[in-house]
Every structure is written in structure tokens, then in C-alpha cells.
Amino acid sequence: MHSRAAHFSQLIGQFQAGDHAALAALYAEYGGLVREAVRRRLPDRLRKEYDSLDFAQDVWASFCHLPPGKHHFATPEDLGGFLVRVAHNKVIDVCRRRLGTQGYDVTREQPLVRAADGADVPVPDRQPTPSQWAIAAERWAEIAAALPAQHVAVIERLREGFTQQEVAAMAGITDRTVRRIVDRVRELCEDGS
Secondary structure, three states, X not given: OHHHHHHHHHHHHHHHOOOHHHHHHHHHHHHHHHHHHHHHHOOHHHHOOOOXXXXXXXXXXXXXXXXXXXXXXXXXHHHHHHHHHHHHHHHHHHHHHHHXXXXXXXXXXXXXXXXXXXXXXXXXXXXXXXHHHHHHHHHHHHHHHOOOHHHHHHHHHHHOOOOHHHHHHHHOOOHHHHHHHHHHHHHHHHHHO
């Protein structure tokens, strides 16, 4: 048992001195433990997107970039426990990002479907159709007719993609005034719908 502890201590010392062979030896000894820790923690619904080896590489990258002296690994169990905790934290971070926020929530993903005859179902286009453009142009003309010319100019800049702050600077007005104009246009839209 004493020789195992001495071998471990020597290996850690060589790794901290920058010996690549020592890192390879540590990887050979603890790589399976890290992969197993990832596999235990990674939810089934994320397995199709993430491979346990990706997490394992990330764990080893973090281990290799530890500041000298930040962690002291007195025993092989200390290092094993540390690597398992890092692996769990890496998986938890991805789970929170992918399952906890709407923008990346994997549970909201929908598979593309096929019709009963096997034909692809067309994916709806995000761009408006020509008739939708025409209807929007007519509606804008109606709204613009009810607005002062200065307000129309502000809304036109916003429709061109400028931010409210940019429009305010161009028109020589405050952001708050731009917001009031936008609110007024919204009211007109709601009244006419």
C-alpha cells in the first residue's frame, strides 16, 4: 500500500512539473473513472447530442489548467474524487444550459415529421408570404395616415432596423420620446385589429 501512495505522489509531482508522460499515466489510470462519472450523470435525452468523451476531455483540460498549488492531492482517492466532482459539474452546467433555459431547452425541440405517404412535410418559412407583405403595407399606410410626419419618420427608421437609441440620435429626440411614439403606434394597431 505504501508503494502505491509513493508512486502516486511521484506521478503527481511529475505532472505538476510538466511531464507529459505523467499526464498520460494519470489519464490511463483515471480516464475510465471520469467517463463513468459523466455517463452516470448525463441524462438520456442529451446523449444523442453529447458524447461522454467530450465531457471527459473537458474535465482533463480543466485539470491540466489548474493553478499550481490550488489543489493538493495527497492520495489517489483525493484525485479520483476531484475528477468525479469536476465531471459532475461539467454535466450539470450543460444540463442547466440545455434543459433549464428556453433558448436552449432540448425538451422543446420537435423532430421533423413525414406525411403518411413518406413525403417530407414542408417546414414553414419564417419569411412572410407576398400576400402578408401586401396586407402589412396596406395596414402601415393606414396607421401612417393617422400619425404626424415626424412620427412616421421615426417608425420608418425603426422598420429599417435601426435601434431606438440610433433613431433618437438621428431625429434629435430622447429615447423616451421614441418609446412613446412606438407605444402610440401599438395603440393604433390594437384599435384597428
